[in-house]
Amino acid sequence: MSLPAFLAALDELAQAAAAAFAAADDAASLEAARVEFLGAKSGRLKSVQQGLGSVDGADRPAAGKRFNEVKQQIQAAFQEAQERAGAGRAGVVRDRDFDPTVPGRPFRLGRLHPITQTIEELKDIMGRLGFTVALGPEIEDEWHNFEALNIPADHPARDPLENFYLASAQAALGAPVALGAPAGGGAPAAVGGAPLLLRSQTSTVQVRVMESREPPVRIISLGRVYRPDTADATHYPMFHQMEGLLVDRRVTMADLKSVLRLFAASYLGADVHIRFRPSFFPFTEPSVEVDMSWKDRWIEFGGAGMVDPNVLRAVGYDPEVYTGFAFGLGVERLCMRRHSITDIRELYKNDVRFLGQF
Ligand code: PHE
Numbered sequence: 001m002s003l004p005a006f007l008a009a010l011d012e013l014a015q016a017a018a019a020a021f022a023a024a025d026d027a028a029s030l031e032a033a034r035v036e037f038l039g040a041k042s043g044r045l046k047s048v049q050q051g052l053g054s055v056d057g058a059d060r061p062a063a064g065k066r067f068n069e070v071k072q073q074i075q076a077a078f079q080e081a082q083e084r085a086g087a088g089r090a091g092v093v094r095d096r097d098f099d100p101t102v103p104g105r106p107f108r109l110g111r112l113h114p115i116t117q118t119i120e121e122l123k124d125i126m127g128r129l130g131f132t133v134a135l136g137p138e139i140e141d142e143w144h145n146f147e148a149l150n151i152p153a154d155h156p157a158r159d160p161l162e163n164f165y166l167a168s169a170q171a172a173l174g175a176p177v178a179l180g181a182p183a184g185g186g187a188p189a190a191v192g193g194a195p196l197l198l199r200s201q202t203s204t205v206q207v208r209v210m211e212s213r214e215p216p217v218r219i220i221s222l223g224r225v226y227r228p229d230t231a232d233a234t235h236y237p238m239f240h241q242m243e244g245l246l247v248d249r250r251v252t253m254a255d256l257k258s259v260l261r262l263f264a265a266s267y268l269g270a271d272v273h274i275r276f277r278p279s280f281f282p283f284t285e286p287s288v289e290v291d292m293s294w295k296d297r298w299i300e301f302g303g304a305g306m307v308d309p310n311v312l313r314a315v316g317y318d319p320e321v322y323t324g325f326a327f328g329l330g331v332e333r334l335c336m337r338r339h340s341i342t343d344i345r346e347l348y349k350n351d352v353r354f355l356g357q358f
Helices: 004-023 025-037 043-056 057-089 114-126 169-174 203-212 253-266 309-314 331-339 344-348
Strands: 139-141 196-198 219-224 240-250 273-281 285-294 297-309 322-328
Touching: 004 025, 004 043, 004 057, 004 196, 004 285, 025 043, 025 057, 043 057, 114 219, 114 240, 114 253, 114 331, 203 219, 203 240, 203 322, 240 253, 240 331, 253 273, 253 285, 253 297, 253 322, 253 331, 273 297, 285 322, 297 309, 297 331, 322 331, 331 344
Parallel strands: none
Antiparallel strands: 139 196, 219 240, 240 322, 273 285, 285 297, 297 322
16 A cells, blocks of 8 residues: 555544544434444554555555554543533533523422321320330220220210211211221221211220220320310310220239320430329229429329229120220320420411421
C-alpha cells in the first residue's frame, strides 16, 4: 500500500469515528461505536493498522506516526463521549423546558392520630407485662353489656337515656359497623328483636373472652365506647377505654395494684403515684377508683376491682378455684394528661393544625 493511500484511509477513519462518537447519546450506541472503531479483534482501527505492514519500508515511520495520532484522537473522542453519558446519568437534564431552580412542591406527610398513638403505646406497655390484645364488637346485646356483668334489669346504668340503644336489631345488622371480630367468634348477637346497643364499656370484652376460653386469662381490650353525654371539655359521646383482665388461681388485689403501678410508671414516668379509692361496680368486689398523680396533680383514670364471683359464674368459671382482677382506664384521659390537652373535643375536630403537633 502506498503512503498516500494509507494516510487517506486514516483520515477517513478519523472522521467517521469522530462523527460516530459525537452522535452516541446513550450507553448502547456508545458501546456500538466503541466496538466498531476500537474493537480489539475486528475494529476498524485494527484493520487499518494491518495495512501498515504493506506500506513501503522508507515510508513506514511517517505512516506509523500518523497512525498513532489518529488512534489517540479516536480514543479521546471515545473518552469524551463516555464522560458525557456519565454526566447524563448523574442527572443532567436535556429538556430545555425543565427549570431546576423552581422550588419543589412541599408535600405533607400524614401521621397517626394522637389517640391511635396512645393506643399503640398502651398495647406495647401492657404487652411487656404479658397481656395480649382481645377485640370485641361495638354493637352489643344486653347479656354482654349488662347481664353477665352482674348488672340487673332494674339497674340505673341500663336506663335507655344512659345508653345508645339501637332502634331495632334489623337496623343494627344492616349498619356497617361491627369493628373487630367478637372475641368469642360469634356474630354481634341478638337477632330476633332482642335489644342491641352501642357498648357503654369495654368490660363486655371480658365476658366474651371468658366465655370462649379457660383460665388463665390475661388480656387487654382497647376500643370505642358510647354514652349519651353532652360534649364538653371532659366529656364526649364516644371515647376509648383500655380494659384489663387477669384471671388465674390466687390472684389478689396486690397483683392489681402492682400491674397498675407498673403501667403508670411506664406510661407517665417513675415519679408517678397511684392511689385506690373505695368505689362500687356491679362486676367487681371490692371495687376501686384508680387515681394517678403526676407533676403534683391527682387525676382519676378509671375503675378497677376483683372480678365479682357472680361474673365468674356467669361465664362458667368456678369462683372457688379462680380469682381475677379487672380494670378500665380512659384512653383520652391518659393521652390528654401526657400531652397537656385540656379539651377532649380537640381530639375529634380533626383540625390538622392540632393533629400535626403530635
Ligand atoms: N367498666 C367500668 C366503667 O366503664 C370500668 C371498670 C372496668 C371498673 C373494670 C372495674 C373493672 O366505668
